[in-house]
Amino acid sequence: MEKPAETQYPIHDLLRQRWSPRAFDERPVETEKLRSLFEAARWAPSSNNEQPWRFVIATKDNQTAYDRLLACLVEGNRKWAFRAPVLILSVASLNFEDDAKPNRHAFHDTGMAVENLVLQATALGLFVHQMAGFDVEKSRTDLKIPSGYEPAAMIAVGYPGDPAVLPGYLRERELKTRERRSIDDFVFSEQWGQTSPLVR
Numbered sequence: 453m454e455k456p457a458e459t460q461y462p463i464h465d466l467l468r469q470r471w472s473p474r475a476f477d478e479r480p481v482e483t484e485k486l487r488s489l490f491e492a493a494r495w496a497p498s499s500n501n502e503q504p505w506r507f508v509i510a511t512k513d514n515q516t517a518y519d520r521l522l523a524c525l526v527e528g529n530r531k532w533a534f535r536a537p538v539l540i541l542s543v544a545s546l547n548f549e550d551d552a553k554p555n556r557h558a559f560h561d562t563g564m565a566v567e568n569l570v571l572q573a574t575a576l577g578l579f580v581h582q583m584a585g586f587d588v589e590k591s592r593t594d595l596k597i598p599s600g601y602e603p604a605a606m607i608a609v610g611y612p613g614d615p616a617v618l619p620g621y622l623r624e625r626e627l628k629t630r631e632r633r634s635i636d637d638f639v640f641s642e643q644w645g646q647t648s649p650l651v652r
Contacts, residue, residue: 453612455630470574472581474532474626475618476610480511481538485576489609492572498561504545505565508595511538520594525606526585532622533583536608541591542566544602562604573609581608 453475456468486509493505510517521539522530533539542565544558555561570580583606591603615626641648 453615453626457630457632460635466571466574470570471579471630473579473612473615474581474622475613475615476532476536476579476608477613478512478535478537479611480513481578481610485573485578486511486538486609488576489569489572489578492568493565496561496565496568498564499555499557500548502545502548502555502558502561503565504555504558505562506543506545506601508541508543508597509538510540521591521606524586524591524594525583526587529583529585529606532618533581533606533608535613535617536581536610538609540607540609541586541595542604542607543597544604546600546602558602559604566605566607569607577611578609579612582606583608 453473454469455471457463457471459468490507493507494503496503496505498504508521510521512518518539521541522534524541525533542562544562546555546558547553548555566582570582573580586603586606588603591597591606595603597603615623618626635651636647639648639651640646641650
């Protein structure tokens with residue numbers, strides 16, 4: 453299923469095609485494609501080239517590892533994410549390696565790496581759904597994440613599936629038209645709240 457964005461101005465087709473489905477096909481994702489996703493993440497920009505992102509990945513080839521990640525999700529996300537053949541947890545390193553000072557850009561940069569991963573997935577015919585709904589402390593404990601690293605988001609990856617497999621309320625959300633704020637709601641000129649003439 454495709455849901456291209458209805459944009460106000462032209463953007464690259466990869467960006468138009470990217471969206472976050474809940475209906476996944478259970479078909480496995482090829483190892484070569486997974487490697488491409490992390491190669492794309494690897495080349496994301498970061499403050500001082502710190503590259504603070506880390507990822508914990510599980511596929512259904514290792515059901516024990518997969519179930520460990522799945523169990524970290526809140527119930528509402530487990531209802532659909534269990535069909536995705538790949539689950540990933542993104543993790544941010546909170547301190548710079550050279551001086552151990554806090555890296556206030558760690559989450560920003562980890563998000564940049566994830567967006568690279570997402571766009572590469574879209575280019576390969578895959579879809580990605582990122583989730584804030586997971587138990588951070590459980591993931592920290594069960595996945596043995598060390599001090600100084602913070603779980604950021606859970607990520608489901610796979611091929612698109614049939615929305616008919618979803619419970620009714622999720623199916624409705626899946627089929628709903630995509631919406632976004634207008635550009636002039638968030639792009640300001642000179643000072644906060646003053647709409648930029650570039651986007652009027």
